[in-house]
Amino acid sequence: FEDVNIKFTEGNCYGIIGANGAGKSTFLKILSGQLEPTNGSITMTPGQRLSVLEQDHFKYDDCVVLDTVMMGNARLFEIMKEKDAIYAKEDFSDEDGIRASELEAEFAQMNGWEADAASLLNGLGIETDLHYKKMGELDGPDKVKVLLARALFGNPDILLMDEPTNHLDLAAIDWLEEFLINFENTVIVVSHDRYFLNKVCTNIADIDYGKITMFVGNYDFWYSYTQMTQRQLKDQNKRVEQKIKELQDFIQRFSAN
Numbered sequence: 001f002e003d004v005n006i007k008f009t010e011g012n013c014y015g016i017i018g019a020n021g022a023g024k025s026t027f028l029k030i031l032s033g034q035l036e037p038t039n040g041s042i043t044m045t046p047g048q049r050l051s052v053l054e055q056d057h058f059k060y061d062d063c064v065v066l067d068t069v070m071m072g073n074a075r076l077f078e079i080m081k082e083k084d085a086i087y088a089k090e091d092f093s094d095e096d097g098i099r100a101s102e103l104e105a106e107f108a109q110m111n112g113w114e115a116d117a118a119s120l121l122n123g124l125g126i127e128t129d130l131h132y133k134k135m136g137e138l139d140g141p142d143k144v145k146v147l148l149a150r151a152l153f154g155n156p157d158i159l160l161m162d163e164p165t166n167h168l169d170l171a172a173i174d175w176l177e178e179f180l181i182n183f184e185n186t187v188i189v190v191s192h193d194r195y196f197l198n199k200v201c202t203n204i205a206d207i208d209y210g211k212i213t214m215f216v217g218n219y220d221f222w223y224s225y226t227q228m229t230q231r232q233l234k235d236q237n238k239r240v241e242q243k244i245k246e247l248q249d250f251i252q253r254f255s256a257n
C-alpha cells in the first residue's frame with residue numbers, strides 16, 4: 001500500500017473488494033494489529049473495542065462452545081467468571097459482597113445483561129444442546145458459526161470480518177445480514193459474495209495497485225460507477241486515436257513542405 005489515507009466512521013459497513021492477491025486480507029491484518037505497517041499508523045478512538053473474526057478453526061478445540069463465544073469480550077468474560085465464583089462461595093464475606101457489587105456495576109456499564117451468547121448461537125443455527133460441548137466435538141461449519149458468534153458477542157465498537165459467509169448455510173447468512181443491517185457500530189468486511197455486500201454495505205473500499213478508493217453505496221453502485229468510468233475512458237481514447245490519425249494524415253499530405 002502507498003499513500004493510503006482512509007477513515008472508517010461509526011455506523012457504516014465497509015465492503016473491502018479487489019482482485020485476488022490485491023491485499024484485502026493483509027489490509028485487515030494491518031487494521032487489527034496482527035501485522036505492523038512499515039510506514040504510517042493506524043489510530044482508533046480511545047476506549048473502543050475491536051473484534052476480529054478468527055480464521056483458526058482449531059484454536060479453541062479444548063474450550064466449551066458457550067465460553068468460546070463469551071471470551072470474544074475478554075473483560076466481560078472475566079467479570080462473569082469472577083461473579084460466579086463469588087456467588088458460589090458458602091462463606092460469603094463482607095469483602096465478597098463489596099467485590100460483587102463492584103463487578104455488578106462494571107457488568108451493567110458494559111451492558112452485560114444484553115450480551116446473550118446463547119441467542120447469538122441459536123440465531124446462527126447452533127442448537128442449545130451443543131452449547132456445552134467442546135469445540136473439538138463440532139464439525140467444520142458449526143465451528144465457523146461459533147467463531148462468528150464470538151466476533152459479534154458483546155457489541156464491539158469495530159468489527160473486522162474476512163469472508164464471513166464462507167461455510168455458512170443460507171439461513172445463517174440471512175441471520176447475519178439482518179444482524180449487520182441493525183448493527184450501529186463500524187463494520188469492515190472482506191467478501192467475494194456480491195449479494196451479501198449489496199445487502200449490508202453502506203460503502204465500498206476498492207483495493208487496486210496498492211491504492212484504496214472509497215465509494216459511498218453498495219456493490220452495485222460501485223460496479224455501475226466503474227463501468228461508466230471505463231466507457232468514458234474508452235470514448236476518450238477513441239477521440240485521442242482519431243486526433244492522432246488526423247494529424248498523421250495532415251503530416252503525410254504536407255510533408256514535402
